[in-house]
Amino acid sequence: MNISFGAIADQMSLDTAVQYHEKLNIDTIITDGKDVTFEIEEEPTSLPAK
Numbered sequence: 001m002n003i004s005f006g007a008i009a010d011q012m013s014l015d016t017a018v019q020y021h022e023k024l025n026i027d028t029i030i031t032d033g034k035d036v037t038f039e040i041e042e043e044p045t046s047l048p049a050k
Contacts, residue, residue, distance in 0.1 A: 001039070001040045001042075002029075002037050002038060002040070003038050004035060004036065004037040004038075005035065005036050005037075005038075006034070006035050007034045007035065008035075008036050009033060009034045009035065009036050010034070012030070012036055016028075020038070025040065025041040026038050026039065026040055026041070027039040027040075
């Protein structure tokens with residue numbers, strides 16, 4: 001799942017992006033140097049087979 005916001009990259013800091021990733025499992029993707037997309041990492045529903 002992801003959501004995008006236009007022209008807000010100047011309002012995001014690297015520290016904020018790292019906190020979103022570490023605490024909430026949300027990736028921050030900056031496109032065109034100005035638009036920001038937040039993408040929620042999906043947790044696996046089962047363990048991988050050995």
